[in-house]
Amino acid sequence: MSAAEGPLVVGVDTSTQSTKALVVDAATGQVVASGQAPHTVTTGAGRESDPRQWWDALCEALRQCGDAAHEAAAVSIGGQQHGLVTLDEWGEPVRPALLWNDVRSAPQARRLTEELGGAEFWAERTGSVPAASFTVTKWAWLAEHEPEAVRATRAVRLPHDYLTERLTGQGTTDRGDASGTGWWASESESYDAGILAHVGLDPALLPRVVRSGEVAGTVRDSHELPFSKGTLVAAGTGDNAAAALGLGLRPGTPVMSLGTSGTVYAVSRRRPADPTGTVAGFADARGDWLPLACTLNCTLAVDRVAALLGLDREAVEPGAAVTLLPFLDGERTPDLPHASGLLHGLRHDTSAGQLLQAAYDGAVHSLLGALDLVLDEDADPSAPLLLIGGGARGTAWQQTVRRLSGRPVQVPEAKELVALGAAAQAAGLLTGEDPAAVARRWDTARGPVLEAVERDEETLARIAGVLSDAAPLLERSPQSR
Numbered sequence: 100m101s102a103a104e105g106p107l108v109v110g111v112d113t114s115t116q117s118t119k120a121l122v123v124d125a126a127t128g129q130v131v132a133s134g135q136a137p138h139t140v141t142t143g144a145g146r147e148s149d150p151r152q153w154w155d156a157l158c159e160a161l162r163q164c165g166d167a168a169h170e171a172a173a174v175s176i177g178g179q180q181h182g183l184v185t186l187d188e189w190g191e192p193v194r195p196a197l198l199w200n201d202v203r204s205a206p207q208a209r210r211l212t213e214e215l216g217g218a219e220f221w222a223e224r225t226g227s228v229p230a231a232s233f234t235v236t237k238w239a240w241l242a243e244h245e246p247e248a249v250r251a252t253r254a255v256r257l258p259h260d261y262l263t264e265r266l267t268g269q270g271t272t273d274r275g276d277a278s279g280t281g282w283w284a285s286e287s288e289s290y291d292a293g294i295l296a297h298v299g300l301d302p303a304l305l306p307r308v309v310r311s312g313e314v315a316g317t318v319r320d321s322h323e324l325p326f327s328k329g330t331l332v333a334a335g336t337g338d339n340a341a342a343a344l345g346l347g348l349r350p351g352t353p354v355m356s357l358g359t360s361g362t363v364y365a366v367s368r369r370r371p372a373d374p375t376g377t378v379a380g381f382a383d384a385r386g387d388w389l390p391l392a393c394t395l396n397c398t399l400a401v402d403r404v405a406a407l408l409g410l411d412r413e414a415v416e417p418g419a420a421v422t423l424l425p426f427l428d429g430e431r432t433p434d435l436p437h438a439s440g441l442l443h444g445l446r447h448d449t450s451a452g453q454l455l456q457a458a459y460d461g462a463v464h465s466l467l468g469a470l471d472l473v474l475d476e477d478a479d480p481s482a483p484l485l486l487i488g489g490g491a492r493g494t495a496w497q498q499t500v501r502r503l504s505g506r507p508v509q510v511p512e513a514k515e516l517v518a519l520g521a522a523a524q525a526a527g528l529l530t531g532e533d534p535a536a537v538a539r540r541w542d543t544a545r546g547p548v549l550e551a552v553e554r555d556e557e558t559l560a561r562i563a564g565v566l567s568d569a570a571p572l573l574e575r576s577p578q579s580r
């Protein structure tokens with residue numbers, strides 16, 4: 100038996116690049132064991148992963164947790180948002196999942212927006228104007244390009260739903276992740292029959308939306324897993340909503356997450372509805388809202404630039420007037436799904452380290468441009484920005500965010516905030532507490548605060564100028580090149 104003070108719970112983050120599992124003492128928040136296993140994502144035109152890989156990675160991550168996982172009384176899964184998982188009558192994937200960063204459905208996003216009353220309609224009805232990331236656009240793409248896959252589909256799931264269902268045998272989701280589909284009406288908090296009919300998706304194929312604090316099911320017999328039969332399974336949620344739980348976030352505190360995606364968000368009491376499409380009006384996993392902006396090019400894009408230059412990711416140098424828009428995967432914020440990377444202002448005396456700094460600046464500029472739109476008007480502009488995700492461990496990321504935001508930056512010591520949020524959700528099932536209150540009791544946001552420095556307005560203005568001047572080039576679709 101472990102020396103834990105309370106029951107043990109398991110929190111999982113099934114994100115784009117890997118699955119991470121934490122075994123946590125529900126009394127203290129102490130992480131008693133952890134494991135991690137990678138996934139592969141296709142490159143080229145689309146971004147796809149086989150959902151069965153996520154299950155194998157979950158089993159491996161739990162195996163690494165050793166005996167502690169056997170003692171868990173409850174488990175919860177947080178996962179990458181939006182991915183379209185199509186299952187056949189035996190619960191097997193019909194085809195690989197289309198991931199959030201697959202931009203092939205950009206034409207369907209535009210078309211759906213126009214066909215159903217425009218951006219205002221979508222923002223008001225679902226909280227968001229659909230971009231290529233949203234599940235509804237992926238379903239429309241599949242119907243157009245692979246109608247046989249659509250015909251074979253008997254269940255439609257999100258990544259975290261897929262794993263939860265393999266644990267419990269029941270098709271469930273939660274409001275946080277459902278709000279990123281594009282077919283969940285934030286106005287009525289239910290599936291939107293009109294939108295579903297428009298895209299030809301039978302609501303009977305969708306999972307039940309489990310309420311906050313409700314048990315999604317219990318672990319069914321499985322010889323692959325360390326859990327006992329009957330272990331409680333919480334609703335789980337999307338990874339950003341899980342991280343908000345993991346930080347015990349209160350309204351008005353801004354978060355920036357630096358991972359495969361870059362995100363900025365805050366909890367809000369007001370239901371968001373941004374017709375410009377910059378802010379996605381997600382629900383959080385409790386009963387509030389999670390206005391959020393997301394970029395497709397964050398740590399992977401900057402690491403790719405470092406690799407091209409043959410530099411360590413920390414080998415940045417200041418002082419150049421060179422601009423690099425690191426849109427290697429197209430971009431969502433700003434809405435430029437067909438864009439590619441763009442370099443401007445290169446001189447004989449520009450160093451490789453300065454080019455790398457320009458990639459960090461470009462990635463952070465996109466996120467900061469959306470931060471004010473995410474925050475309510477009454478949010479405190481001097482509140483520290485909480486910096487999380489794999490990139491938050493890097494000094495170059497920390498210093499870039501600090502310089503370009505002009506805000507104090509707090510870096511929580513806890514590394515896996517998505518998995519911790521899922522663990523807090525699982526703990527809440529056992530104790531009856533609000534999961535965000537569990538995380539506050541665990542003091543998960545604790546970490547050093549880097550004092551504010553003067554905001555680097557010159558760099559921000561230069562990047563904004565290049566972005567605006569290069570708009571025709573960045574907006575051009577592949578067909579018109």
Ligand SMILES: Nc1ncnc2c1ncn2[C@@H]1O[C@H](COP(=O)(O)OP(=O)(O)O)[C@@H](O)[C@H]1O
Nearest residue numbers: 114115116117358359398399488489490492493
């Ligand atoms: N010490 C570090 N400094 C800077 N970046 C890091 C560091 N450690 C990890 N990363 C970056 O974090 C990314 C993974 O972050 P993570 O939040 O786990 O991603 P995701 O949840 O999208 O899979 C990697 O792409 C890597 O570039």
Ligand SMILES: O=C(CO)[C@@H](O)[C@H](O)COP(=O)(O)O
Nearest residue numbers: 114115179180199358359360
């Ligand atoms: O699309 C979004 C949010 O809208 C992304 O934030 C995904 O949820 C993927 O997250 P990571 O794997 O980068 O954590």
